[in-house]
Amino acid sequence: MATPGKAIDPIHQFEVTPIIPIRIGGLDISFTNASLWMIVVLLASLGLMVYGTRKKSLVPDRLQAAAEMTYEFVASTVRGSAGREGMKFFPFVFSLFLFVLFSNMAGLIPGSFTVTSQIVVTFTFALLVILTVIIYGVVRHGTHFLHLFVPSGVSPALLWFVTLIEVISFLSRPISLSVRLFANMLAGHITLKVFGGFVTMLLGAGAFAALAPLPLLGVIAIYALELLVAVLQAYVFAILTCVYLNDAIHPGH
Amino acid sequence: MDPVAAKYIGAGIAAIGMGAAAIGVGNIFGNFLLGALRNPSAADAQFGRAFIGAALAEGLGIFAFLVAILLLFVV
Numbered sequence: 001m002a003t004p005g006k007a008i009d010p011i012h013q014f015e016v017t018p019i020i021p022i023r024i025g026g027l028d029i030s031f032t033n034a035s036l037w038m039i040v041v042l043l044a045s046l047g048l049m050v051y052g053t054r055k056k057s058l059v060p061d062r063l064q065a066a067a068e069m070t071y072e073f074v075a076s077t078v079r080g081s082a083g084r085e086g087m088k089f090f091p092f093v094f095s096l097f098l099f100v101l102f103s104n105m106a107g108l109i110p111g112s113f114t115v116t117s118q119i120v121v122t123f124t125f126a127l128l129v130i131l132t133v134i135i136y137g138v139v140r141h142g143t144h145f146l147h148l149f150v151p152s153g154v155s156p157a158l159l160w161f162v163t164l165i166e167v168i169s170f171l172s173r174p175i176s177l178s179v180r181l182f183a184n185m186l187a188g189h190i191t192l193k194v195f196g197g198f199v200t201m202l203l204g205a206g207a208f209a210a211l212a213p214l215p216l217l218g219v220i221a222i223y224a225l226e227l228l229v230a231v232l233q234a235y236v237f238a239i240l241t242c243v244y245l246n247d248a249i250h251p252g253h
Numbered sequence: 254m255d256p257v258a259a260k261y262i263g264a265g266i267a268a269i270g271m272g273a274a275a276i277g278v279g280n281i282f283g284n285f286l287l288g289a290l291r292n293p294s295a296a297d298a299q300f301g302r303a304f305i306g307a308a309l310a311e312g313l314g315i316f317a318f319l320v321a322i323l324l325l326f327v328v
Binding site (some may be wrong): 011077080081176179183184186187232235236239240243 | 319
């Protein structure tokens with residue numbers, strides 16, 4: 001752990017610390033800073049959708065316009081990449097998108113905790129998506145779901161190899177889906193903290209203190225980039241969820 | 254070789270993979286822009302696909318990043 005005024009530990013911000021320790025049996029279910037920020041994220045997304053659309057006016061105010069645009073954006077993404085039938089999964093994709101978007105955004109508040117920078121959170125999401133795909137695919141299509149791994153129109157000599165690649169690519173989906181979000185958040189926040197560390201190090205380095213505004217400008221630029229990444233990764237997570245759901249709805253290409 | 258030094262060298266080599274992923278993502282968006290400027294009316298419909306491709310290309314770079322992180326903090 002970093003002590004104040006000494007070397008800056010860029011990993012410190014990802015530490016989960018209990019706020020209200022709760023132990024039941026041998027199980028640690030403490031109320032941690034991660035739980036606190038999850039509740040903040042939940043309230044923020046609920047606030048946007050419920051409070052924003054409370055008036056249901058024909059000419060929307062700013063908050064209602066934001067809520068409607070988010071809704072329309074995700075709806076058109078789902079319709080575009082998973083088809084009409086995919087719209088039954090719209091509530092699922094929309095909840096995932098809102099939660100990821102708001103966690104990424106809340107993580108950019110200085111001093112906050114980024115829920116999506118924990119691999120366990122993102123991997124749970126990815127597992128939820130992949131299990132939905134497998135269960136829905138098997139229930140809806142039975143053994144026809146396996147056509148997902150055997151593409152049509154491939155020469156028989158190559159078929160076993162293509163099938164092998166398809167199986168490996170399917171198995172690596174939960175890993176890449178979860179690690180992409182987690183790694184983007186982790187790397188961005190570490191970079192911010194490292195550049196912030198440069199500022200304090202230069203300030204404490206005598207005559208070099210005149211150079212301190214340079215990394216500060218870097219922090220501002222990276223912060224702007226992180227805003228883009230926060231929205232982009234939520235979008236990528238949602239659209240990949242749609243693509244995977246599309247496989248379950250229409251297997252066999 | 255000192256195992257700690259080997260660990261850091263390994264993490265550095267793993268980071269090269271992220272540069273390769275950057276080439277891939279750059280290729281996708283470069284070609285997307287090239288096509289979009291030739292036929293702007295068709296560009297909006299392919300926007301999502303460009304991002305799916307970028308996400309897949311980026312995913313492999315992320316694996317390289319994961320290897321580097323594992324070397325630095327886990328091994």
